[in-house]
Amino acid sequence: MIDQFILSLISGIFISGVAGYLGSLMLSKRMSLVAGPLGHLTLPGVALALIYGFDISLGAFPFVILGIVLIWLFEIRTKLPMEALTAVVFASGVAIAFLFLPIGQAEEALIGDISKVSLGDTIILFPLCFFLFLVIKRIYPKMVLINISEDLAKSQGVDVKKYNFIYLFSIAITVALGVKLVGGLLTAALVAIPSATSRNLSRNLLQYKLNSLIFSVLSCTIGIFLFKFTNLPAGPLIILTSAFFFLISLVFKR
């Protein structure tokens, strides 16, 4: 039997790596805000998973997809800024979850619990995260162009709708995985903070995405070690470590 701590650590590294990498794309155009509402919207799914005892990410996933479809529809229908729309989705998710989530299980839903990850989970996570990483790597340059200007991208013959769809789908999977690691409340921070730190320290795109990935993995690793020694919950420790790096980065800002 492999040590539970090692499993948590490996799973955490996979998830945070993808989250940090994808997060670097989401920083532009204020998309990182979208992860917040999506994280919150997973709460009803997480609640169901906890009550009926199936995988948290599995429970979260359909709700993230629902959230993305809603946000996408709202954007087309109302032309309101994305931030305003996501706020609607966000509050609804929390409200629904707390209609039926037993308060005793609220902690795991809200701030995650990577220490419960099983060997099976870890084995599934590896190919999933690797695949996700490759997909993000593939769409990265075109997404940068789309984020700079959709018109410019379209004038280059980029199929903006297709890329946005793959991008949103990647966000959905990443958020669903992130919920397992740091919970519905903190998933936004998991994708947003490392990229913000990296932005402060990087001079070009290559440095920026690498640093974002590295800071994310580093925060996660340190967070899980802190969890082992202090027995405080891992999710908040990971996010606080990440926030600490961000504060330091402000000092060295370029």
Add this chain to the structure above:
Amino acid sequence: MSGTILKVKNLNVELDGEKVLENLSFEVKEGEVLTILGPNGAGKTTLLKALLGLLPYKGKIKWREKVKIGYVPQRLPFIKDVPMSVEEFFKLKGASEKETREILKSTGLNEEILKKKIGDLSSGQFQRILVGWGLIGNPQVLLFDEPLAGIDIGGQESIYKFLEKLREERNLTILLVTHDLSIVYKFTANCLCLNKKVLCYGKPEKLTTEHLTKLYRGEIKFYRHEHD
């Protein structure tokens, strides 16, 4: 040798049920500079987008076959959201190292700028980089949306000289959108005054005060004056 490169006939564009462009017809010859002039909200940017095929339209837009178009947008407000070097920005459009170097030379920038962060460029340098970006892939036509936006007055003169130089060097056809009248006289062979409809079309010398009053609805006075 100077054949027609673009023919527009009875172009109509509606956005959200509102007519933005009505029955536009004009032609652009190869190597020509056409200025599209009009006040804010006249549909200038809409026209450029329709020409680029970014918007649905009724009527006819006919580019010469296999023509390559470079588009230089008005602003790129999101470009500074993430750190990116000039070199990486060029690579996004698939520029090779050789092409990048060639373009830098045409745009009068030196190679040191490649490693610079886009966010650290001066507005003049950024403008030149944007034009350079439009030149990647060696287009025959360049579409400019307000190339003066964000450039201080002192820099204006030089960017137009610069465009003129590029046009000669690369045998470019240039379509230029602006609300700045003075440009028309300095730079353009042909001018299209636009306010939803075409109000006048022809050589800038033929622009009359009457046209301009109609164009700007009497909101501005125009007088032609010489610069030192």
